[in-house]
Amino acid sequence: MARITRTWLHLGASLAAIAATPAMAQDAAATVGEPQATTPAETAAEEVGDVVVTARRREETLIDVPIAMSVVSGDTLVQTGAVDITALQDRTPNLTLQIARGSNSTLIAFSRGVGQQDPLWGFEPGIGLYIDDVYVARPQGAVLDIFDVSRVEVLRGPQGTLYGRNIIGGAIKYVTKRLGNEFAGQARASYGSYDQIDLVGQLTIPLTDTLSVGAAVAKYWRDGYGRNLTTGAEQYDKDVLAARVSAEWSPTDDIFVRVAGDRTLDRSNPRHGTRLLPNGTDPVYAPTRSVYDTRAGIGDRNRVVAQGLSLTGEFGLSDALTFKTISAYRDGSTNTVIDFDNTALPTLDVPAEYDDWQFTQEVQLLVEADRVQGVLGLYYLDAKASGAFDTVVGLLNTTTLTSGEVRTKSYAAFGDVSFDVTDKLKLSGGLRYTKDDKRGTVFRRNYTGIRSPLFGNAAAVPGLIRTDYTNDRSFDQFTPRVSISFEPRDDLNLYASWGKGFKSGGFDMRGDAVFTPTTVNGYEPEKISSYELGMKGAFLDRTLFVNLAGYYSRYTDQQVTVQVPNVAGGIASFVDNAGKADIYGLELETRIVPSRDFSAQLSFGYTNADYKEFLTVIGGGTTPVDVADQRVFQNTPKFTVNASVTASTDFAGGTLSVTPDVALRSDVTLFEIPTPALDQDGYVLANASVNWLSPDGRYRVGMALRNLTDARYRVGGYNFPGALFGNSIIGYYGPPRTATATVEVRF
Known part of the structure; x- marks a missing residue:
């Protein structure tokens, strides 16, 4: 009863906040002031037909864009019970999105074999995340919940020309809703398994004919899927409060200005994982x-706190030219703990803290003439990521403190232009020049005692300084892209493209100068060159939509983080630039929408990723050797398949829709070195959702069932074998079977 009382008090507070604060955006393409929802079948048609996307930083229909990409509407994600953006991996070919090991809101992203699973400060994701047009440089706080979102665009393959550094494997664009200039609102409440309670509200208030303000607030609670048997705390719980506010001013058709802010506070308990193997016969270390x-x-x-503020302005200079400016500031902080041994003992414990901030400025000149379309732009980033953590090895009564920071300044100039040679033939070309200046500071020191003074043990005895340096590096790169499109008829686009991407080099924040003296020199950028052939088309009187793409990529100097136990009782870390790899594959997305009452979709992804050269130092040696035949790509299933059907019928004066869906992923290894105790066999997830929509589209009642077979599947792990580390082989798992009921009203 006390919990229910608290829930209604929180609901009242949230609704009061919604009424008192301003919101963020409704879809620019939507009709202003119409709060009606669409049926799932109608939403399905919109996702593949004439949906407008901004993949090339300008508005185009999905079929016209010569890039392999998927688009999922916010309504689809909500109606199918998606908890956060990681659900996109079940709908998008060759995509892996997971919550990081030990975290609740840190994102791990891979596409076509390319990504970065190390969330430590200084390491940068290989898949770029954008909230509207603002780049989110750090993965902490990047597991975005599904509220106030118009659509999510997933671009596959290197996007270095238009999106720049680190967008080497693709980009995820979280596109929020535009406000419009009419009063509108929405409220959604959900209750589900494990006492899940979601409360979401949005409100738009027009102050004048040209100025509107709005707010979106979301509160998420959930008990844990398990418990901490030592402390009694919830394990895999959720406690998140998120909000977005914005103001939009459009005095004329040629001027649009938007100020937007967002903040997410995650107070969920840390995920400590579970032991997969015992440590001898000691019951303390039993799974x-x-x-x-x-x-x-x-x-x-x-x-975990993640927040940001942005200012966007669009100014029409003429019928053919538009000037756009995007200024943004973001920052975040994390205080957390990771228990690698999963016992009450400090066998292998890591308390940690991270901080980051970034300022970005981008200006664009958009061109929209009769036969020429494109964008020219300049980009600037100033950012700092810092942190500290202890590595506690309790059986030796020792601690290693690691701390440091990376300061980055990045400058870029870019252009991408399309030319209509004829009504059916189009050529596109683009080029970006990027220069990164980085300064890295790394400090590592041994202490005798459990934890260092920085993490609360003032009595710890300082010992050997293992690393202490500051160094500067600069990296620059040209990243071109060219494509040709042939449209033999309306709604059919055949294209071929080639592009390059790179991820900037840097400094290993765990680098141990005693074991690897060359760590002070940092590591080099990784690069990719990718070819793609594709087709996008509508057939059978626009009832069948097919997107097909085949690709081949040459991946060089991949940055691979390796952490291994060492004989001195610590953990040695180094970053390899791992030589060469070939990646090729196929992606198919089809959807049939014969009527507003029925739709079916199928997506298929195939990836073959193979190292041709993998140079690393092994066995305590000093000369790199090629171990390509012993390494595999991490987080890269060979096959991904998703299929769903949505059927609707008239019911109780409204529309009742049922959507079963199935997602299959083949075997996956969690690290480059195969580890049978950790690696995940292929698995299938079955979901289903039922939604009833009122005739005017204002009321929705839904039920979402996820992981119907209650499958157990690992999404992450750590591997520190040996008695000294408690044989710390631990795994992290995706959600169990859940059911969630939702009531939504739009006004």
Whole structure:
């Protein structure tokens, strides 16, 4: 009863905040002031037909864009019960999106074999995340919940020309809704398994004919899927408060100005994982009965804040030219703990803290003439990522403190232009020049005692300084892209493209100068060159839509983080630039929408990723050797398949829709070195959703069932074998079977 009372008090507070604060955006393409929802079948048609996307930084229909990409509307994600953007991996070919090991809101992203799973400060994702046009440089706080979103665009392959550094494997664009200039609102409440309670509200208030303000607020609670058997705390729980506010001013058809802010506070408990193997016969180190339980004794403190502010202006200079400016500031902080041994003992514990901030400025000149379309632009980023953590090895009564920061300044100039040679033949070309200046500072020191003074042990005895340096590096790169499109008829686009991408080099924040003296020199950029052939088309009187793409990529100097136990009792870390790899594959997305009452979709992805050269130092040697035949690509299933059907019928004066869906992923390894105890076999997830929509589209009642077979599947892990580390082989798991009921009203 107390919990229910608190829930209604929170609901009242949230609704009061919605009424008092301003919101962020409704889809620019939507009719202003119409709050009606669409049926799932109608939404399906919009996702593949004439939907307008901004993949090339300008508005185009999905069929016209010569880039392999998927688009999922916010309504689809909400109606099918998607918890956050990681659900996109079940709908998008060759995509892996997971919550990071030990975290609740840190994103791990891979596409076509390219990504970065190390969330430590200084390492940068290989898949770029954008909230509207603002680049989110750090993965902390990047597991975005589904509210106030018009659509999500997933671009596959290198996007270095238009999106720049680090967009080497693709981009995810979270496109929020435009406000419009009419009063409108929306409220959604959900209750589900494990006492899940979601409360979401949005409100738009026009102050004048040209100025509107709005707000979107979301609160998410959920008990844990398991428990901490040592502390009694919830394990895999959720406690998140998120909000977005904005103001939009459009005094004329040629001027649009938007100020937007967002903040997410995650106070969920840390995920400590579960032991997969015992440590001898000691019952302290025995695996738990449930994969969601833990015996971690490091504590349950976890707090993540991510927030940002942006100013966007669009000014029409003429019928053919538009000037656009995007200024943004973002920052975040994380205080967390990771218990690698999953016991009450400090066998292998890591308390940690991270901080980051970034300022970005981009200006664009958009061209929209009769036969020429394109964008020219300049980009600037100033950012700092810093942090510290202890590596506690309790059986030796030792701690290694690691701390440092990376300061980055990045400058870029870019252009991408399309030319209509004829009504059916189009050529596109683009080029970007990027220059990164980086300064890295790394400090590592041994202490005798459990934890260092920085993390609360003032009595710890300082020992050997293992790393202490500051160094500067600069990296620059040209990243071109060219494509040719042939449209033999309306709604059919055949295209071929070639493009390059690179991810900037940097400094290993864990680098140990005692074991690897060359760590002070940093590591080099990684590069990719990718070819793509594709087709996008509508057939059978626009009832069948097919997107097909085949690709081949040459991947060089891939940045691979390796962490291994060492004989001195610590953990040695180094970053390899891992030589050469070939990646090729196929992607198919089809959807049939014969009527507003029925739709079916199928997506298929195939990736073959093979190292041709992998140079690394092994066995304590000093000369790199080629171990390509012993390494595989991590987080890259060979096959991904998704299929769903949506059927609607008249019911109780409204429309009742049912959507079953199935997602299949083949075997996957979690690290470059195969580890049978950790690696995940292929699995299938079955989901279903039922939604009833009122005739005017203002009311919706829904039920979402996810992971119907209650499958257990690993999404991450750590591998520190050996008695000294408690044989710390631990895994992290995706959600179990859940059911969620939702009521939504639009006004």
